Amino acid sequence: MNYYTPHTKEDIDAMLKTIGVGSVEELFQDIKPSHRPESFKIPKGKSEQEVLSHFKKLSSSNCAAITKFLGAGFYDHYIPSVVDALSGRSEFYTAYTPYQPECSQGTLQAIYEYQSAICALTGMEIANASLYEGGTALYEAAMVAIRATGRRRIVVDGGVNPIYRKILYTYTNNLSIEFVEIPVSHGQSAREEVFKYFDDKTAAVILQNPNFFGAIDDHTDIIDKAHSVGALAVESVYPISLGILKTPGEMGADIVTGEGQSMGIPLSFGGPYLGFMAVKKEFARKIPGRISGATVDKQGRRGFVLTLQAREQHIRRENATSNICSNEALCAMRAIIYLSSLGKEGLRQLAELNYDKAEFAKNTLDKIKGVEVKRSSPTFNEFTVLLPKNADKVVRAMIAHNILAGLPLGKYYKGMEKYLLIAVTEKRTKEEIEGFAKALKKVL
């Protein structure tokens, strides 16, 4: 018998007798013998000690302690212990889909607080309970715009994360949507080119701030122009940067999305991450995802429930706003704990630290012969440098110095093989930055 079910032979015999079947094999009669696995070839079990030792050995081949200057959408920020301590409570950590209001008021309130924090952060009016990550969130935003305007052209700024753009095109592959991509000019949105595609066929323009190259910009003029032709504006943003930058809400954006990993979620080799979406009130019924709402019970006491569920697929089926029927509750929990522990002032200080350290890094690297820090736009905590050598080779050479130097932009942008995208968060010390410069000098 197999080792993984808790049933004894007696349990199984009793169940078979009850349903009038002779053996477990009989239950699989409908599957042709040629289609059945001969065996599952599962090796013999190991002790807890052996298993832990095996995985520890595997994980030791990760360079977890490497000094990280790699960003490109996912950042090495400090996670305060309170995030693990609180989100690790079994009520939050192990609960699955805890949305029955009669027994999940704690979770529903936490999600409501998370939604409120996202609104405060972005300057928007309504946020959902989270999406999977920033890329699919951006796709969902494009679909909201298409639904809301009834138009089918989406203008995409070339500074939007290339991974997100790929997700956007993959998801919409079988839909008749016209995408127009406008490459950036000197690291910024190329207004004249972008405006050429703004007319009554345009559903939305998709922008990112800071953009993939780290450049920051005020997109208010682009958003105003989009509105003038009845198109919507989608902004993909970096939460920590909002500690000091003009919010997308202030710029007039209609839909805001982004990656919430920087708010208390470890890098974890790619996930789980946290997508967020926040919109102007008028789009509340057009957005996907769960929404936690505040209400009162029959006795007038405040309570929380999942609301506006008629948008969702278990009710609307093919007319639903999306087929997403989940969210990233645990990650959203971590994010709200993270933001609460930082507070408004703390977030501002954190953003300033990121900015200052990146500026220090820029000035330090500028001094290296052959290295050109691109300064055509202001940046937040990420910037582009032009190297005298192939950036990919430089990054590989820097690993030997225990430094993950950044993203070679040639990976996503043809012709930029000598460009390196470097991120500097609050975790990078003066010594680490100076060490980076020293190592880079050697490698070059």
Add this chain to the structure above:
Amino acid sequence: MSIQDKLLYTKEHEWILIEGNKAKIGITYYAQAHLGDITYIEPPEVGKEVKRSDVLTTIESVKAASEVYAPMSGKVVEVNGNLDSSPELINKAPYDNGWIARIEIKDEAEKNNLMDSNKYKEYLKSIKE
């Protein structure tokens, strides 16, 4: 004669009251009773052209979201503005204050596809069985 007797009905439980070249549209008592408490109705766009059986709008209730179909072809010329703040009017007065939209009808002959109040009553009996 009650108001219901003057109306024409569809199998999808919409009613229509023809007033000259215009017509008022709503859903029947049976429809609102089965939907439950109505929480929201998306107002159809004024100026929207609909063909008979096209989706006019969607009604959301506590337990479902349901399409409202146009009983006849025409152009939406007016929507009931009270439904935004008081969607429950559809439950309380489905034939009266709970009307949904007014259209300018394209072809009066389309009314021959609809049931009068006696036929609708018989239809309701038949589906209840």
